[in-house]
Amino acid sequence: MDTEAFQEVLAAVRTFVRKEVVPAEDVIEQTDEIPGTIRAKAAAMGLFGFALPEEYGGLGFSMTEDVQLAIELGYTTPAFRSMLGTNNGIAGQVLVNFGTDEQKRRHLPDLAAGSKIAVFALTEPEAGSDPSGLRTRAVRAEGGYRLTGQKRFITNADRADLFMVFARTNADTEGTKGISVFAVESGAAGLSVGPKDEKMGQRGAHTAEVFIDDVFVPESALIGEVEGEGFAAAMRSLARGRLHIAAICVGLAQRLVEESVAHAAASRQGGRPIAEFQQVQAMLADSQTELYAGRAMVLEAARAYDDGGDRRMAPSCAKLFCSEMVGRVADRAVQIHGGMGYMRTVPVERFYRDARLFRLYEGTSEVQKVIIAKQLLKGATTLPHGKA
Incomplete structure (x- = not known):
């Protein structure tokens, strides 16, 4: 997308978020639902497919464009971004990067239009940030596979039309090997979704368990029609997703700083605004400085992602810093x-x-630190100055 067109999209999203989503935040919090009118307008704006290829109805945003949009989406309740996130991110990118042409033609246009929701069914009771403990099995059967297992904390599971299910196709392998990914459509016999989880926050964004009880899928459901590609598909989707989440954190930090500044200017103690108190000014300054650093980090990491220079360590650095940063900014805001x-x-x-x-x-955050350290140490045999 050319610069002028992208800036128009960005401006339209900024206006939409501030004029329509922000005023609905209390309703979303109380009802645990995104209003249908907001969902419909987001779909009409193309937000369900901003990161999907243009040839399939998406907007085809680069990573640099993605993070700039994410900063705007992060300004309001995270549930709004979550509604769009799985189609554009971790689920949709599995199809974009590893799907066959036929799989892309079959699924991506509906995801880009927002008429269908795809979810990323990786996490299990014993396999969270580290998928090496994955236990869901896919056993070959006549004409396809039979899947059995359980998934946990799956975002948008109760609204899903398409499940990207990660399963072990080789029972003799351990760790990250032998994992494949399948496109399982809702309504498949043996596939069921539990009640939505009762979470601490992020109301309006639903997660739930997914139960997979001897679910049959045809061979055409195997993403890429190649076994053993599941771990690579998950890691590539997650790397992009981490950078996107970092940008969301920047957007939320921006909102928190603005809320803090407005309150400090309006609230009075001892007959004068608390904004005149140096301790309050110090907290505002710390939050603004961390916000500035997070924004710069996200934009630089996105540039490196787009040019292929770093698609592993930089996303983890950005996600680690920005997710921790927004927590500190939120704490100061309170x-x-x-x-x-x-x-x-x-x-x-x-x-x-x-x-x-x-x-x-x-x-x-702990997993991001492991990833960062491994990337730093890759190929290192000695310490600086030749010391072993």
Whole structure:
């Protein structure tokens, strides 16, 4: 997309988020649902397919464009982004990067239009950020495979039309080997979804367990029609997803800073605005500085992703820093609001709870540190100055 057209899209999304989604935040929190009118308008704007290829009805955003849009989406309740996220991100990218031409033609146009929702069914009770413990099995049967297993914390599972199910096709392998991914359509016999999880925050964004009880899928459901590609598909989708989440955190931090500044300017103690107190100013300055650093990190990581220079360590660095950063900014926002910050009547209380999840999904902070360290140490045999 050329620069002028992209800036028009960005401006339209910014206006939509601020004028229509932000005013609906209390309703979303109370009902645990995104209003249908918002969903329909988001679909009409192409937001369900901004990261999907143009040839399949998407907008074909680069990673640099993706993160700029994500910053705008992150300004409001995370549930809004979550509604769109699995189609564009971890689920949709499995098809984009590993699907056959026929699989792409069959599924991507509906995902881009928002008429269908795809989900990423990787996490299990004993396989979270590290999928090496994955136990779901796919056993060859006449004309296809039979899948059996259980998935946990699957975003949008209760709304899903298409499940990207990761399963072990080779029972003799362990760790990350022998994992494949299948496109399983909702309604398949033996596939069921549990009740939505009751979470600390991010109301309106649903997660649930998925039960896979001897589900038959044809051979054409095997993504790429090649066994053993599941781990690579998951890692590639997650790397892009981590950078996207980092940008969402930047957008939320921006909102928190603005809420904090507005409250500090309006709230008075001892006859003067609390914004005149140096301790409050220090908290505002710390939050703005971390926001500035996070934004710069995300944009640089996106540039490196697009030019192929770094699609592994940089996304993890950005996700680690920005997810931790937004938690600190949210904590300061509550502190600046004082007792009001602990009340359900102010946005920062809700965002404080919402922000906590960013340190967990798409790989915990601890997993990001492992990835970063492994990339740094790859190929290293000695310490600096030749010391063993």
